[in-house]
Amino acid sequence: MAASKPRLKLPEQAAAAGDVIEIKALITHVMETGNRKTADGQPIPRNIIHTFRAEYDGKPVFTAEFGPSISANPYISFYLKVPGPGELRVTWIDDEGGETIERYPIAVG
DSSP, X not given: OOOOOOEEEOOSEESSTTOEEEEEEEOOXXXXXXXXXXXXXXXXXXXXXXXXXXXXXXXXXXXXXXXXXXXXXXEEEEEEXXXXXXXXXXXXXXXXXXXXXXXXXXXXO
16 A cells, blocks of 8 residues: 555745745654454555655655564654755655655755
8 A cells, every 4th residue: 555645745846945844744644563463364465665765856855764563654853954945855665565755846045
């Protein structure tokens, strides 16, 4: 199951280059640990979002790797020192190969 559309909250504009902004992300995903079984006793395969990446104009600014103890629908918050106008790109990948990529322009000034 691929993750649904990301829910990110961030300002569309930074007041000036060098400003620090907060980025909040909510990932809607069941995060199946692989420890549960179906009603007939069959194991449910693990499927978690294992990697979250954020890049600003192609340069990595934040990375997180998750394990099976992560909650369903995880919430992530991080800060970014905006070097100038550009594009924030966020990516998350789950165990089934589902990859979600979203892009957010950020203006300065």
